[in-house]
Amino acid sequence: MVDIGSLDLLPFLLSFKLAGLTTLILFVLALPLAWYLSQTTSKTKPVLEAITALPIVLPPSVLGFYILVVLSPNSAVGTFFEDLFGVKLVFSFTGLVVASCFYSLPFMVQPLQSGFESLNKHMLEASYLAGKSRLQTIWYVALPNIKPSLITALIITFAHTVGEFGVVLMVGGSIPGETKVASVAIYEMVEVMEYGKAHVYSGIMVLMSFVVLLSVYIFNQKQKKIGIL
Secondary structure (H helix, E strand, O other): OHHHHHHHOOOHHHHHHHHHHHHHHHHHHHHHHHHHHHHOOOHHHHHHHHHHHHHHHHHHHHHHHHHHHHHHHOHHHHHHHHHHHHOOOOOOOHHHHHHHHHHHHHHHHHHHHHHHHHHOHHHHHHHHHHOHHHHHHHHHHHHHHHHHHHHHHHHHHEEEEOOOOOOHHHHHOOOOOOOOHHHHHHHHHHOOOOOHHHHHHOOOOHHHHHHHHHHHHHHHHHHHHHHHH
């Protein structure tokens, strides 16, 4: 029997902190990208979409390896950040945030892009004719009319980041209080055969994932009913 009070909740707090920062950063970065992909007719669109979707099909260990190489102190990127800001990007929480942004990018971009593509074009044209800028049109016209896609993008990105394992282990390792997130903690428990604690940690992850998905589906169902009415 596992004593619940003895469980270390710091890995979960780190996971939620990582997921929150990643979701916020990706929303800012993915919004213009998703808008561009939804509006462009350029021949390069399929190439950009394929590059954006790569983290979905690439094994996390492969993606994590290349991110590790790019962010290492021996690389130009790693050297730049360490010399200018004094920040090490590997085996640090900052590096986890950078890696998570790459890994979770398609989970933010694709729902937003799908939502933008479903918008009535006449609505956007009317906004431009009224003198609204592109940014104003996105913020005040487009986003309020794609609430299901927006909520899906935010929640799925957050949940997906919480469940990361391969990429965060490759880039961040397992430093208690720094990079040891919940998924890594579960892996280490299994390694030392602490199956009781692993069951509890895994159960929390399963419950959280189910609640997140259920919330998304309930919200989208309500939005569809409102649309029908």
